[in-house]
Amino acid sequence: MPATHGDPAQLVQSWTWSVAGQLHLRRTKIAERVAQRLLAETPALTRKAGEATQYYVERDVGWLLEHLSQAIALTDPILFHDHIAWAKSMMTARGLKRADLKRTLELIAEVLDEDLSPAVYASAITLIEDAIQRLDTRTEEPAGRLSQPGLHVETARAYTNALVAGDGAAARKLIRDKVAAGTRLPDILLHVIEPAQVEIGRLWQVNRIDVGQEHFATSVSQELMTELTGSLAPNGETGTLVAACVEGELHDTGLRVVNTLLQMGGWNSHYLGANTPKAAIHQAVRRVQPDVLALSVTTPYLAWRLADVIAELRADPQTAGVKVLVGGYPFHVSPSLAKWIGADGTARNAEDAVLLAGDFARV
Incomplete structure (x- = not known):
């Protein structure tokens, strides 16, 4: 995969033909084959969940593939490792066997070996093998x-x-x-x-x-x-904001907190909310001409959509100069992700986001 530092347009373009792109585009068929093999080997899973088992296994394998492709696209293994740790914790809490997750990863490796070229397969297998080894570590309940x-x-x-x-x-x-x-x-x-x-x-x-x-x-x-x-009346003297979650992201509580804090600080906000299509974000930035665009994503495998949004904004002379502040769980796991997708900055919490937005507005 070619280096893409500082060039989000190149990153997005590479998505269509890179290893990550191949995994992303083939994830449905790969997930179906993995699910069929897993359920043929372990009929007890079907007895436990019933007729919907095939659907749920395919869905979960698809998520694994999306996180795998995201980690490869951004050359950041921690995104995949973190999802494996989350999946192990979640499955253990529900009484499922760690061996089932391990076998799922092994079957993914088998299907990828059959379906992808040797060069492409080599890019994925290292991450999968490392994830399998990590499954042998003790499962700890995440601290509250x-x-x-x-x-x-x-x-x-x-x-x-x-x-x-x-x-x-x-x-x-x-x-x-x-x-x-x-x-x-x-x-x-x-x-x-x-x-x-x-x-x-x-x-x-x-x-x-x-x-x-x-x-x-x-x-x-x-x-x-x-x-x-509801009674806030921001005067817009501090700055103007457009805030949105990318398409597919339904969790917007964190973004709401940041948006509210900025409004309390005098910002004029245009809050677009959860699951906002790329075109709608672009149009809002064109119309409002904000000082800052705040974008949020909680689900790691949706992070590439932020790169897609930012690349389109940078390619348009009317929106190229907007300062983009990104936040959400993937950036807690991997702070360097913000640079890779072409954002101007990220913050670990809402208070830091407010401070950084203020810095951007004063530039």
Whole structure:
């Protein structure tokens, strides 16, 4: 794969013909073949999950292939290794066998060896073999942020417990009472709602809550953020922002927090939200001419879409100069990813994002 540092357009172009591109384009057929072989070998999986087993195995193998192709495209193995660690933790918490994940990776290697050229296969097998070795390490439950001391951590724990219990009324009352008692809104966002949502995600990962509880918690938190910031009247004196999650990304809570904090600081925001098509982002930047474009992605294998968006913006004289701030989980795992996709910067948390956006606006 040719070097692509500093040239996001070249990175996106390489996606169509590189090893990563081949894996991406063939992932559906590869996943189908892997699933068929795995289920033929282990009929107990079908007995456990029923008729939908084939669908779920194909889906999960597709995710593995997407993370593998992303790691190859960006020459960053940690993206794939992190997904394997997540998958192992998630499967272990649900009583599934680590051996099933190991065999899945072995079957992926077999199918890739049959389906791809030797040169292409060689680019993938090193990552797969390394992942298989990592499966033999002890599985540790990921630590929760709320188990550590911190500002308003007791409130965050109580808020999380109310959400997990399905008691939206108690969760809303807790936040409203804190605001009425004088707790600063930025503190509510940064030290209660945001860490609570991170904990909700962790609880789903370790099988303490189901997806319905996770969706309920997110809905309540987003509703509260809208309520608490509904009276804001940003003057735009600090800067103008366009904020969006790329197409396919449905998790926008983190971006909402950053957007709200910037609005509180006087920014005029054009918030596009989750799952925003590339063309819509481009059109918004053309129309608004913002000081900063904030882009977010939580799912690592969608990170290439950020590169695609940025490349298109840079190729258009009307949008080429916009400062692009990126954030989300993949950039926590691999901070260097921001440079590879052509962004101007990334931040590890919402507070840092606000500071960096301010620096961009003053340039």
